[in-house]
Amino acid sequence: MDESASDSASCKDCLAGTFASVEGASVCPDCDDGYFTATSAHTVCDAAVSGWFGNADHTGMSPCVQGSFAKGEGNSVCSSCQPGRHSNFTVASECAKCSSGRAEPDTGSTADDCDICNNGTHAEGRGNSVCAACDPGSYTEGGNNNAYDTCEYCHGGEFQINAGESTCGDCRAGKYATEGASICTECGSGKIAAQNGVSYCLDCPSGKYTEGSGQTSCKTCFAFDAALGFEYPDQCVPIWAWFLVIAICGLCCAPCIFKYYMYRQTPQAGAGITTVVIDGAVIKETITAESGVFSYMPPPEVPLGKVRQSSLGTADDCAADEADKGAP
Numbered sequence: 001m002d003e004s005a006s007d008s009a010s011c012k013d014c015l016a017g018t019f020a021s022v023e024g025a026s027v028c029p030d031c032d033d034g035y036f037t038a039t040s041a042h043t044v045c046d047a048a049v050s051g052w053f054g055n056a057d058h059t060g061m062s063p064c065v066q067g068s069f070a071k072g073e074g075n076s077v078c079s080s081c082q083p084g085r086h087s088n089f090t091v092a093s094e095c096a097k098c099s100s101g102r103a104e105p106d107t108g109s110t111a112d113d114c115d116i117c118n119n120g121t122h123a124e125g126r127g128n129s130v131c132a133a134c135d136p137g138s139y140t141e142g143g144n145n146n147a148y149d150t151c152e153y154c155h156g157g158e159f160q161i162n163a164g165e166s167t168c169g170d171c172r173a174g175k176y177a178t179e180g181a182s183i184c185t186e187c188g189s190g191k192i193a194a195q196n197g198v199s200y201c202l203d204c205p206s207g208k209y210t211e212g213s214g215q216t217s218c219k220t221c222f223a224f225d226a227a228l229g230f231e232y233p234d235q236c237v238p239i240w241a242w243f244l245v246i247a248i249c250g251l252c253c254a255p256c257i258f259k260y261y262m263y264r265q266t267p268q269a270g271a272g273i274t275t276v277v278i279d280g281a282v283i284k285e286t287i288t289a290e291s292g293v294f295s296y297m298p299p300p301e302v303p304l305g306k307v308r309q310s311s312l313g314t315a316d317d318c319a320a321d322e323a324d325k326g327a328p
Helices: 003-010 223-227 239-263 315-326
Strands: 052-054 061-063 272-278 281-289 292-296
Touching: none
Parallel strands: none
Antiparallel strands: 052 061, 272 281, 281 292
């Protein structure tokens, strides 16, 4: 009998899951993890294909389930989809990235798509694991199936001070806001916002003004303002200020007017009078009568600022007064 034929008849086939790659092997080793032999007498093991993994007994391979994947050949296990990815079918060689405007925070997601980002959140680009909150001054609407990859700015006249909000609010009258504002700004002096939700303030026209900032209407300037050239809102003098100026002037001038009329002598018919006043006191009065002129001096005992009550006489009275002045 041929010796080689005798050796061949005494060798055994390697079982499924094992192999013998060289002649004269004394044992059949197991296939490596991720590799298999489904039948006996194999010289090499087959690799598990992409989307499959090799069985533990190395006799075959199994498909990856939903939410997992196996990329390339020779995988012994399937890996779970990472956050930001999902797989809703079997035999996946990779997991799909979440589309823009969506996010997936969990591992092994089996959803046909990722969670929608709205109601104050957004997700820019693909593969996001979380929806990011909108910044102050922006928003995304909620209660719908819209997926937002970016947030919308608050419109002019609106504001949003908080992050992650789904709406913006109107600025109240007296304030304004430009696009994307997080707060409303008061209208400055000489400007107004008469209604809610405005993006700019209006100037008061000539002859009108505002009392400070944040006003909703202009006030009318006093008539004297235009006469004095105050035509701009910041130059306008309020009515109450004019009354105050007039009152102060009246108080200051009243004593002078009172003294003038107190010391003035009213001449009789046909006569004239000239009064000299120093520091509010009558120093000398020269009276011109029909028949001559005489001077009247207040006597020394008359206090400064007062005069003796007297009346104007005729020309003879003047001569009599002159004679009295010469008497001892």
